[in-house]
Amino acid sequence: MKNIFIVILLASFCSVNAQNLKAFQFYNQKGKEIKTEKLAKELAEYDVVFFGENHNSSINHWLQLKITEALFAKKNGQLILGAEMFERDNQSQLDHYLSGKFDAKTLKDSARLWNNYATDYQPLVDFAKDKKLKFIATNVPRRYASQTAKEGLESLTKLGEKDKSYIAQLPIKVTLDTPGYPEMKKMMGDHAEGTKVMNFISAQAIKDATMAESILKNFEPGKTFIHYNGNFHSKEFGGIYWYIKQKNPNLKMAVISVFESEDPELKIPEKEYIPTDFNLIIPADMTKTY
Numbered sequence: 001m002k003n004i005f006i007v008i009l010l011a012s013f014c015s016v017n018a019q020n021l022k023a024f025q026f027y028n029q030k031g032k033e034i035k036t037e038k039l040a041k042e043l044a045e046y047d048v049v050f051f052g053e054n055h056n057s058s059i060n061h062w063l064q065l066k067i068t069e070a071l072f073a074k075k076n077g078q079l080i081l082g083a084e085m086f087e088r089d090n091q092s093q094l095d096h097y098l099s100g101k102f103d104a105k106t107l108k109d110s111a112r113l114w115n116n117y118a119t120d121y122q123p124l125v126d127f128a129k130d131k132k133l134k135f136i137a138t139n140v141p142r143r144y145a146s147q148t149a150k151e152g153l154e155s156l157t158k159l160g161e162k163d164k165s166y167i168a169q170l171p172i173k174v175t176l177d178t179p180g181y182p183e184m185k186k187m188m189g190d191h192a193e194g195t196k197v198m199n200f201i202s203a204q205a206i207k208d209a210t211m212a213e214s215i216l217k218n219f220e221p222g223k224t225f226i227h228y229n230g231n232f233h234s235k236e237f238g239g240i241y242w243y244i245k246q247k248n249p250n251l252k253m254a255v256i257s258v259f260e261s262e263d264p265e266l267k268i269p270e271k272e273y274i275p276t277d278f279n280l281i282i283p284a285d286m287t288k289t290y
Contacts, residue, residue: 023286024059025266026256027279036063039278040070046224048215048253050241052231052280056288060258061120063280064228068127075224081128082215084207084229085114085121086137088166094137098129112142116289124228138214138227140207141166149203152195156206168209173246174202179238181205208233212243219251231258236274260284 026034034042043049051067053060072079086094093111096102102110104122114121128135144167147155156170164170176182181201188197211229219225233239234255241255255276261269266281273279 020264022264022266023283024063025281027268027275027281029275029277029279031268031275034278036067036070040067040074043067043071043226043254043278044074044224045252046254047219047221047251048244049224049226050234050253050255051226051228052234052255052257053228054258054260054282055114055116055120055230056290057258057282058120058287058289059282060280061123061289065123065127068124068226071224071226072127072131072133077131077133078223079131080134080136080218080220080223080225081124082136082138082211082218082225082227083121083124084139084211084227084233085117086135087112087139087141088137088210088214089141091137094125094135097125098132098135100129119289121228134218136214136218136225138211140168140210145203145206148206149199152199153202153206166210167206168213168243172202172205172209174198174205176201178205178208178242179236180232181238204239208239209243211240212247215240216244216247235276237276254278256280258282260286 026036026039028034049071051064053064068079068081090111093102093107097104097107107113108117125135127133144156144163153170153172153174156164156167176185181204184201184204185197188200211227211233215225215227227240229240234241235257237255241253244251244253256278257276258280259269259273260283261267261281262284264283266283268279268281
């Protein structure tokens with residue numbers, strides 16, 4: 001009888017602990033838990049949605065796909081997809097894949113795909129292909145960001161017109177008033193040379209400004225443009241969000257930011273938590289894709 005009691009007690013204990021485990025939790029800006037169905041319903045009211053990510057988070061990528069599917073249903077298919085992970089000069093290759101002219105191998109061989117494309121981004125691209133949605137390559141080709149980091153923004157004025165078409169219209173405003181950029185300056189340290197610091201920040205700015213311009217050029221009234229980008233590119237309403245606001249302050253935009261937590265119940269972190277419109281909390285020990 002005693003042994004049966006112990007077995008029941010252990011089973012109950014394990015059940016309780018299992019119930020407390022969470023894979024993710026969304027919160028709104030006011031700190032209230034929000035279910036995924038309600039989240040999709042609210043996102044459908046926005047013109048542009050930024051879905052921030054930690055690039056190597058498996059649950060983050062899975063949620064991007066699931067929220068996109070739910071948003072597609074809420075919007076009756078009126079969606080446009082876009083991502084940091086595709087660069088402007090690879091748009092034609094991406095379009096060929098979406099239309100069926102390229103197979104997966106040809107896309108891989110002809111475009112500069114991220115190493116984790118097959119596991120983390122191909123499901124989104126294949127969703128767009130299946131539903132006949134536009135998928136926009138929004139980012140600046142990385143060679144121009146590298147050039148900016150080394151030689152500064154002024155060096156880009158010497159490029160030819162075709163090269164410039166892959167970059168946001170010059171000149172690009174770079175200011176430490178942009179949320180996130182002072183953090184980059186701090187990362188460089190107090191002893192870093194001024195020009196080097198500004199070139200480093202400008203390399204980030206050229207990405208943000210180009211992605212913002214890409215979204216503005218491809219946005220269609222009545223549709224929601226959902227954009228997948230590293231969390232830093234939209235955290236605290238900075239980065240891409242900030243550059244769009246300078247050009248079109250009337251667009252209704254939402255940011256989903258991501259935070260990691262050691263708390264098994266995924267409560268709002270007490271430190272380093274600056275919420276945006278919607279906030280995804282995931283376990284710090286969640287499986288990473290690389």
